[in-house]
Amino acid sequence: MQRPSFADALFNPRAIALIGVSDDAGKTAGRPLRFLRKHGYAGPIYPINPNRSAVQGERAYAGVGEAPGPIDHAYILVNTPAVEAAVAACAEAGVAVATILASGFAEAGDAGRERQRKIVEIARGGGLRLVGPNSLGVINTWAPLALTANAAFAADTLPRGRLAVLSQSGSLIGTLVSRGAARGIGFGKLISVGNEADLSVGEIGAALAEDPDTDAFLLFLETIRARDEMARFAALARRAAKPIIAYKLGRSEVGQALAVSHTGAMVGSDAAVDAFLRRHGILRVDHLETLLEAAPLVVGRNPPTGRNRRVGVIATTGGGAATVVDRLGLLGVEVTPPSADTLAKLRAVNVPPQSGPIIDVTLAGTRYDVMRPALDILIDAPEFALVLVTIGSSAQFNPELAVKPIVDCAREKKPLAVFLTPQADETLRLLAQHGIAAFRTPEACADAIAAYLAWHEPPPASGARPETITRAAALLRAAQAQGEVLDERQSLALFEALGIPVARSHVFDAAAPPPALPFPFPVAAKVLSPDIIHKTDAGGVALEIATASDLGEQARALVAAARSRHPAARIEGVLVQPMERGIAEVLVGYHLDAQAGPVVTVGMGGTLAEIYRDYAVRTAPVSAAEAAEMIADVRGFAVLRGHRGKPPGDVDALAEAIAALSTLAGLSEPAVLEAEINPLIVRPAGKGVVAVDGVVRLAPAQR
């Protein structure tokens, strides 16, 4: 028997071994056997337990090698110390995939990391693929296969469906299945990926991109471990028109800390993760239940195109609809009244006259013959990208009045989001059965609508011309000889090589008399040292110097101050620049995020961006068009947009500078860890931008 693909072994194994399975069907290590049988797995199951000849009444084998037939998938249920031997046995026995339940690996300090490295090494040596450690298992309702220790699968039935779940939390799979079952939402494949020591979310997802039983993917993420595989998955899923929806922990600082300690992952910024997901066309939801509820909005659809991202609202209860609309307002979604044309059509079908953005048919219009034509009119109305329908009490007792029209209308043309105000479980089930997005809470409903409207086709690839990269790389290799941190002069030279306008500058020795400058006074003088990053704090900056003699005096003072505060710093001289002026001082940064990889950031200079978390982040590189979107996202850039009748700034030149800095992502040797232009001065429209200071840090040289 030839080894199957890892995906077949995972989801459609022809034979299964349960290594270390417990005789007690109630214990965690006993459940997989019980659940496999309960939910009707059809192939051979080999319980492996060296201490017993029978487990839960079934014949047990002393080792994987003793099993009477070949094994596609082994679930390793033994304690942490015994995992290594079990992995080795699987590799030797020609098992295709082993899923590991135990914890105590990468999430458990140095010893755990070493333990994990070892099992991966053994598996790779033997052609074995691993899921986990820390995996609660794999489910395929279509096989059927319930190879899992998750207690939720004690439920009597597994509602089938066409959603695939890939989760870094094992317990969450149970949450989704049990909540889904209660309202008729079923799943096809579910996998608890655990630590992703070998198989990652991305690699597993990519293998399922063409799966005929899957319409969409739901991800529960605590971190992003293998971003390139995730990006490949996203591209394949996009090509197959199968949307990916993600819920990711780590939006708050405490949440980030949890994700790190819980999974042994590296910390990265949530804004960078957001940028990564957006770049790859993955929808991100903010509420846990939205992950369960949002899929029908996107299944079979492409991202909305163009500028129309407005929501039309129809309701049998204005107050109920207002709870969603108020929240949509908070999320920045545009909710607008229908056009005059649409209003006229609505009047013709007996919808009462309306004033605001909510079309309230009221109790009087809670009838099939009003709701049905009204829905068709809104679905056809070109002013709306999505229609929100809110149904009140009638959803519970009289679904024939206002719910049936939703089921019957021509909804393939436009997504419908339905919020039911009462407890109406039967109606939720009915809508799920018809593939209609229905929501239990106004908050999840608004969350899903906002995620749908923020969904974009991934932008076309961008990047620098090869000669720019070559020039920048040469410059960095030369700088690298002196250390990993570039000084201001070197940093400005790099920015210039990338095509960013930089301030003219001149370096001189403070001990010598001040030189003749190639530019007029007033000037700024700064101490030049790769070892002093915060020059201002070190007393190393003097501004508005008006004369040559003043320059000489200030230069000596700067160096003296820097020497006294940073005695060990290498001081290379004093850098002088003309005083550059503009409309705003901006920070443009590039760095390698631990989760998302290369990202570019823009925000106001100074402390405001930090205090208000007011910056835009995208994965690098970005085109100038994407950079322009970033600029539009920064609230503090109101000043650049011609705030209060003042002249606007040169946002085109700023966008070009952001795009230019972002091309650092194309450099691999030496790689840039971090590069920051701070400040970049933005002049009035048409007058350009100029970088006046910055810092660059390289990755340690590869050997």
Next chain:
Amino acid sequence: MQRPSFADALFNPRAIALIGVSDDAGKTAGRPLRFLRKHGYAGPIYPINPNRSAVQGERAYAGVGEAPGPIDHAYILVNTPAVEAAVAACAEAGVAVATILASGFAEAGDAGRERQRKIVEIARGGGLRLVGPNSLGVINTWAPLALTANAAFAADTLPRGRLAVLSQSGSLIGTLVSRGAARGIGFGKLISVGNEADLSVGEIGAALAEDPDTDAFLLFLETIRARDEMARFAALARRAAKPIIAYKLGRSEVGQALAVSHTGAMVGSDAAVDAFLRRHGILRVDHLETLLEAAPLVVGRNPPTGRNRRVGVIATTGGGAATVVDRLGLLGVEVTPPSADTLAKLRAVNVPPQSGPIIDVTLAGTRYDVMRPALDILIDAPEFALVLVTIGSSAQFNPELAVKPIVDCAREKKPLAVFLTPQADETLRLLAQHGIAAFRTPEACADAIAAYLAWHEPPPASGARPETITRAAALLRAAQAQGEVLDERQSLALFEALGIPVARSHVFDAAAPPPALPFPFPVAAKVLSPDIIHKTDAGGVALEIATASDLGEQARALVAAARSRHPAARIEGVLVQPMERGIAEVLVGYHLDAQAGPVVTVGMGGTLAEIYRDYAVRTAPVSAAEAAEMIADVRGFAVLRGHRGKPPGDVDALAEAIAALSTLAGLSEPAVLEAEINPLIVRPAGKGVVAVDGVVRLAPAQR
């Protein structure tokens, strides 16, 4: 029979009239009779219908006056145009309370407002109290009384409970009742207050403050119409130790617009409403389901005291708990690991060693004999103000393991919030039955916890000394003679009268030679006019004037610019001040909010406060201690708190200035509509503050 109190007539009427009741029990105007009978109302019901001798098989009467007995409560179900006559008939017949279903009153333009005024006038003349118009009715499950047209009461049972609901949305009552019924949460009294033409949320609530069947109040608000009554209600409820929890629409601009158009209310600022609720000890929740779920956190409890507002977390599923904790982090709630002492106690009861803030007992610890002692330890741990418990799959199939310990533990000492990750309806019911706060979604759970921890005892009353008020009032009366807007000099004089330090200033005529100044150069010069509010935009400000001759020249230029841009403005001269310098420029404002009444605001000067919505708002007056809390709430005031090693600002003096301006709330004639110090310059700690500019607008003089 004497007229009962309006509260008795509302909730325990001895006899009911249904005016205009329909023979069709399925129609809105037919439902109240059906629901009264269905849910067992015991007193006489008099259907009133001049066109029929019987309605739904019951004897009908031609008019209220024809009913064979006295009527406590009439539900007026007739169409809008017929309401006035029905109200008049009720007044004449000595009915105590009439509830009005029809819409088309204050929410429907001028004609509707007039219609509403008229019925209130008639009712007042006849000693009749009104609920509505736009009211879906009144329910008292203990009576029992289901005097409502809300379709949700077609349900077969009305679960009883000890929560009272007062709602400006009628449909929301059905939402709460049906959702509550599904999980064992019952209600005592529910009322749809409609337009509050006569009886307001506050007056009805106040009448229920001592109600023995009520433990807590839930409010669904679209606006605040009668704030003084609301404040009185809050005070009485507080005295009776009955918490009030509010969900209020209008957080977004579109939501505010809806509230206005839907209910005919006035628009106010959501931040002001927030301040109002906080001032009166009313908890505000952000999610609709939280309104249903949060009450057990507060029933029978006082607001948390002191600085300990930290949350302890125990879970059988770390991933599930993380969904709540991540959200708590976003809401600014502090989630911390247990103390060393607590950890030692936990180890002694077999809780595995923990690192982060979540005590994860894991599958192995999902047992009564681990969870029960662990819960008792956390409840006793002094480092936590509240304990969050998250239960995974076992909540669905094995509540005896980790849910029963919650029911059994000594939870009267500290609030417990329970989040269940699976669908576990039976367990939700069990917890509700035991008065334990249980949540279906991590978001509502975090919302409720944040609301509980933000709950404060209302602050003691504050305000100005009478002589300050007298002085300020005299000054304003004098200014009022010249118009409703004070000029800068008058405004500064008012601030000074309130005890706020103001910049020295000198006014002169620009046509005359510049005078000798009582302070040194450099100075600022500003055109003085009550008609020019935005002096800078009008070219009416010159800064850093260094010499007398420059002052003369600039003064003429200012006046010329102001004249050319505002030809009609009264120009009273040029106001000169020393250039005042400090650490930050701050805006301190006072105004009368349409919903919340007098409020005081503080934020950074310039455009930032507006761009980032970064200001603190409280109802006025505030004490200096409350003002200090306001300062702490403004993120941009990092600069005043000694940001990055810089000297801190005089926040004590700033707090005094805020408190002083807020005492304007004590002035009634003339009343101040709006007063703004912009900027107030904050000097380094110990050096005080100084108001350099401002504007004051008075209410039109009363006749």
